[in-house]
Amino acid sequence: MNEIKRLDQNARRSRALIHNGLVYLSGQVPDDRTGGVEEQARQVLKKIDDLLAEAGTSRARLLSAQIWLKTMDDFAAFNGVWDAWVTPGETPTRCCGKVELNDPKCLVEIVAIAAL
Template structure:
């Protein structure tokens, strides 16, 4: 049984890969001063980069869990999301409102993808 850990630190890894599945940690925006549109773009860019490192792609995303600090941002987040996903290749998805670890974060996304 092989488990690959990417960017593992004392608390967590950014991604683990096991048995052909990539499990991404919650991804947040690097620049939290941006609005929901900017933060969502940043998060999806980080997801793209991690998936590429694992030898995967957004078309192989199995499940997305989206955490929004404010559900008022749902429509704006969806506008960015719908521009990112590939039609016909959309994953199972859940979106909930949640208190995120830092008040300036507007979105966090957790991804599970096939490799």
């Protein structure tokens, strides 16, 4: 039987789940929602880096990312932060869309999957 390891789990969710050589990250959002999309994106990407490190992997092993923006007006600004963050030559599959997030001050949320 393949073990399932959960990281930072509570009654509602696990921030990350490791199974069968993959790390599944729940939706990561910024803690400080007072800044613009660039600042919020940097916070979210730092959280992703930290969770991947805790799981024993890194952004270079990302397989897929789902990016949710409050408004597509932030698409270019978000991409500037994203493009500087991803590992050149190791970019994951990706989608990006506009969604209504659970907090009106939240401008970005990212869900990701990585290989160990």
